[in-house]
Amino acid sequence: MFFLKKLITHFILPPGLLVIAFAFLGILTKRKLAKLIAFSFALFVYLLSIEPIKDVLYKPLEEAYPVPSKPEGDAIVILGGGAYNTGILKEDSTKRLLTGFVLHKQTDLPIILSGGTSIGVLPEAEVMKELLLTLGVDKSKIHTDVNSRDTAENAQEVKKLCERLRCKKIILVTSAYHMKRAVLSFQKAGLDVVPYPTDFKRDMRYNLYSLLPKMSVFADSYKALREYLGLVWYSL
Structure with a gap:
């Protein structure tokens, strides 16, 4: 029943x-x-x-870079993954930010937040900054890029900040499915990148309910397909 x-x-x-x-x-x-x-x-x-097909789509994206055990760099770069006009971060952004926060606690490296907006009142990087300040991060350790609108612009704007801060090697934090495209963009901008993926979407534990259609799974599949389209576009 x-x-x-x-x-x-x-x-x-x-x-x-x-x-x-x-x-x-x-x-x-x-x-x-x-x-x-x-x-x-x-x-x-x-x-x-359905979950098995979603995981098949994510597998090549999420397995591209493992999580390093002891990442080393001059700064931690956290890419935004969306925020609501109410000033609340979306799920992807929240997971990326918390991962970057933990890395900061472990390394005491400065944090660069990258993410602007074309709509809304507050740029995404500023929303992330406010949350980090609430968590107790020193304001002098946080730097923001509020102009970028996509991954390519993230790389370009972060490059400018890195030149000002004299950072040559960055620990790049973003969702695992987004990391391949992000690394390509930042390397093209001339930065030495240490990928630190987070926000893994694959579960790999299936039962009968895994074969029932779900909107959340459909949304995740859309993200994966968008990444493949983005990779094709970037390669061209």
């Missing part, structure tokens, strides 16, 4: 509802091409919404 309740719930809410809708259209239509497209979209949405 419990599993039946879960099954019904997952298929009356998106993305399960979309899977049912596309499959239903496929059954109703008589044109072969339309039927093929409808069933293909149903399968596509379903696969991106």
Whole structure:
């Protein structure tokens, strides 16, 4: 009874509802091409919404760089991962910031926060700075880039800060799925990078419920696909 309740719930809410809708259209239509497209979209949405496929997408991204046991550098660079207009960090940003905070406590290295915004009142780097100050980090140890809007601009703006601070080697903190693209950008900017990935998305523990479509999983799959698209764009 419990599993039946879960099954019904997952298929009356998106993305399960979309899977049912596309499959239903496929059954109703008589044109072969339309039927093929409808069933293909149903399968596509379903696969991106289940945990095993999400983990397959993340595997090459998250295994690119291991977490170093004793990272060494001149500064810790933390990349923003989004903030709400209310001044609250999104999940990815929070995990990156907490990882960088722990590293700072271990090394006492200065922190560079990178992340601007095109909308909202407060740049993301400033939101992160306020939280670090609340956690007791010395204000003189925090430096912010509030102008960058994407990873390429993160690298360019951080490079300027590093030149001013005389930092040649950085410990780069970002989500594991984002690290490959981030490293490419920062190396292109001329910085010596020590990758320190965090915010791993793969779970690798599956049961029957792992095959039910979930919006959170669909959102994670979207992030992975966006990274692959970004890597192609950066390589070009």
